[in-house]
Amino acid sequence: MNTARFVAMVFCLIMFNFSALAQVSGDYLGDLSWPEAERRYQEAPIVILPFGAGAKEHGPHMPMNADRVVMDHLVQAAVDSKNVLVAPPILHGWFPAFRDFPGTEVADPNVFQAYVYEVALSLVRQGAQRIVFLNTGISKATGLPISIAAREIRVETGTPTLVVSWDDLDTEEGTALAEQERGGHGDEIETSINLHLQPELVNMELAVTDYGERPAKDFGGYQPGRLTRDESDPNYTVSGIFGDATLATAEKGERALAILTEEWLKALDGFSQVPIRRGE
16 A cells, blocks of 8 residues: 555544544534534434523522523533534423412413424424423423423324433432432522532522421322412412522532433433334
């Protein structure tokens, strides 16, 4: 083999490897031109439709964007390391448990479900191979209408769908980080995550402990929760949180977020291998 041919082969190998490395990353749909978008729909095994509340109460000490910033972090982690295409996020949703407090809500669950469905359907029509609905709420709250929309997309179009909610990413290690007796909203873990992500917007001087008057649940079944300002209701709360926000630290938040992120990326890896319709 002559020198020129050898150099040419080495160059081709280097360029191939650079190209392969370049493909291990994602794109935001809104950043692309439409021809680029058409190409990326064909290349990306997954399209992510993210949902996170843009304004939902999280206690007197935290900003109302708490769900959205976690959504942003998880989506960016996917874009940085996976061949995904990320649709513009949905920031307004169905939040009946927090309706007594300031924030933006689509109060009719059917309207919210239809909205999510129509956005997802548009992605399918444009060429999405698989759709992941990221929900930084919990599975039995905002996850309910999102899951119905995802199931309808699956049945009506044949497109594989996956709903990943906050509690789907919980692990024993993550649970073990908490020192509070109980929790679930604006609590030790959520506050810790926000101390890590946006400490300038968290005022720990206003953080409180609030378990309400509800006894710990020790029986089966789904019992919808509520944080209400109605003093006659056993779920009455002054603070709007459930848990002990005073125990939060940025260090706990960094670790909790790392666990959530690891589980999120693992879900994307697994779902990217789910078979799609024959001939596609």
